[in-house]
Amino acid sequence: MSTHAAFAQARRIVVKAGSSSLTTALGTIDADRIDALVDVLAARHAAGAEVVFVSSGAIAAGLGPLGLSRRPRDLATQQAAASVGQGLLFARYTSSFARYGTTVGQVLLTADDMMRRTHHRNASRALAQLLDLGVLPIVNENDTVATDEIRFGDNDRLAALVAHLTRADALVLLSDVDALYTGDPRRPGARRIAEVHGPADLDGIELGGSGRVGTGGMVTKVEAARIAGIPVLLTNAASAARALAGEPVGTLFHPAEGRRLSTRHLWLAHATTGHGRIVLDQGAVEAVVRRRKSLLPAGVTGVQGDFAAGDPVDLCGEDGQVVARGLVAYDAAEIPGLMGRSTRWLAREHGPGYEREIIHRDDLVVLAASDAPPAPAASHASHAPVPATPAPPAAQAAPDPRGTRDE
Numbered sequence: 588m589s590t591h592a593a594f595a596q597a598r599r600i601v602v603k604a605g606s607s608s609l610t611t612a613l614g615t616i617d618a619d620r621i622d623a624l625v626d627v628l629a630a631r632h633a634a635g636a637e638v639v640f641v642s643s644g645a646i647a648a649g650l651g652p653l654g655l656s657r658r659p660r661d662l663a664t665q666q667a668a669a670s671v672g673q674g675l676l677f678a679r680y681t682s683s684f685a686r687y688g689t690t691v692g693q694v695l696l697t698a699d700d701m702m703r704r705t706h707h708r709n710a711s712r713a714l715a716q717l718l719d720l721g722v723l724p725i726v727n728e729n730d731t732v733a734t735d736e737i738r739f740g741d742n743d744r745l746a747a748l749v750a751h752l753t754r755a756d757a758l759v760l761l762s763d764v765d766a767l768y769t770g771d772p773r774r775p776g777a778r779r780i781a782e783v784h785g786p787a788d789l790d791g792i793e794l795g796g797s798g799r800v801g802t803g804g805m806v807t808k809v810e811a812a813r814i815a816g817i818p819v820l821l822t823n824a825a826s827a828a829r830a831l832a833g834e835p836v837g838t839l840f841h842p843a844e845g846r847r848l849s850t851r852h853l854w855l856a857h858a859t860t861g862h863g864r865i866v867l868d869q870g871a872v873e874a875v876v877r878r879r880k881s882l883l884p885a886g887v888t889g890v891q892g893d894f895a896a897g898d899p900v901d902l903c904g905e906d907g908q909v910v911a912r913g914l915v916a917y918d919a920a921e922i923p924g925l926m927g928r929s930t931r932w933l934a935r936e937h938g939p940g941y942e943r944e945i946i947h948r949d950d951l952v953v954l955a956a957s958d959a960p961p962a963p964a965a966s967h968a969s970h971a972p973v974p975a976t977p978a979p980p981a982a983q984a985a986p987d988p989r990g991t992r993d994e
């Protein structure tokens with residue numbers, strides 16, 4: 588059982604601050620609050636801990652300089668604001684940390700960096716090297732090149748994946764609220780929740796709306812705590828020093844017991860959306876969900892959407908219930924020609940390049956009912972309904988080494 592002491596003892600700690608804690612209502616950098624936060628992070632770094640700082644605020648800090656009064660809705664203006672704001676933000680961090688002689692390094696990540704094996708290794712290596720060199724990495728999403736289709740959007744889940752990527756011992760999420768409450772604390776009657784042990788502790792809690800410049804509100808913070816697999820503390824920036832000293836502030840999320848998924852599988856389950864759907868017959872649902880096998884062409888009965896090889900896609904039964912998500916090995920247009928065929932037949936007819944899975948088990952994650960997107964209203968009307976497969980307790984990846992086939 589973790590306690591607040593975990594945050595005082597962590598040798599490697601990820602601290603994330605939201606836009607609202609770093610910028611003013613005018614869309615400019617809040618230099619005083621940044622300095623106060625840097626005081627805390629630099630002290631922990633000077634005490635010998637490895638600190639990774641995930642900083643939001645690029646878009647919010649670009650609003651004022653661009654004469655914008657509120658966060659833009661369109662992607663192009665968000666990208667422009669982030670481009671202006673990120674530069675100003677990092678310049679401010681560099682000079683603020685320089686007061687303590689702490690060298691900082693900027694790391695801008697895309698969702699792709701978490702997914703693609705080579706990018707992932709690359710990001711992991713860069714962060715490890717920065718930490719080895721005594722640098723304090725400051726991470727944000729690369730908002731200037733992120734697109735709506737493939738982006739985190741909020742930095743809470745990004746922070747959880749960075750904690751995974753760096754094998755951190757603890758994660759602190761700093762927001763403009765001092766804790767998770769039973770409902771939005773801007774409304775009367777909301778009570779602080781001191782500890783969350785599991786999903787049951789969140790029953791009946793309203794996780795709604797974000798603040799003026801933040802995104803995701805409490806939903807993404809709770810999601811981040813679920814992804815991280817280490818003790819997570821949610822509090823406000825003003826309580827950062829007390830949080831890192833192990834004092835009982837904020838809300839402490841205990842990690843779930845059991846095996847942690849790999850970063851890629853966590854990313855697949857929690858940070859992607861399917862670019863399309865592949866419909867499985869009942870045998871294939873069983874093979875993928877229960878026996879953790881690769882998805883072979885023989886078990887596919889339908890395909891929806893326009894995706895390319897390498898994209899994340901949702902796998903559903905013939906009732907439309909999404910049961911898993913995976914990185915598909917074929918373009919959507921190729922799949923109708925493969926459906927229902929054995930890989931042996933395909934290899935004989937089309938060549939050895941076709942003797943492969945639609946989705947390899949290493950690239951598959953089984954989704955719990957709470958992770959799965961709802962079925963579209965008129966989905967698969969031409970197919971006879973089959974009984975829904977009971978959802979497993981949580982997102983789970985295939986446990987066995989690469990190679991086993993289900994044919």
Ligand SMILES: Nc1ncnc2c1ncn2[C@@H]1O[C@H](COP(=O)(O)OP(=O)(O)O)[C@@H](O)[C@H]1O
Nearest residue numbers: 605606607762768770771795797798801802804
């Ligand atoms: N149950 C809740 N407990 C605490 N805060 C909540 C809750 N529901 C909604 N909120 C709102 O979530 C906001 C924080 O989310 P967000 O603006 O995304 O923060 P950040 O920019 O720090 O990531 C708070 O300002 C608060 O009003």
Ligand SMILES: N[C@@H](CCC(=O)OP(=O)(O)O)C(=O)O
Nearest residue numbers: 605606643644645646801802
């Ligand atoms: N990467 C974005 C973060 C978006 C955002 O608002 O995140 P958060 O304030 O953490 O909810 C930025 O720097 O503006």
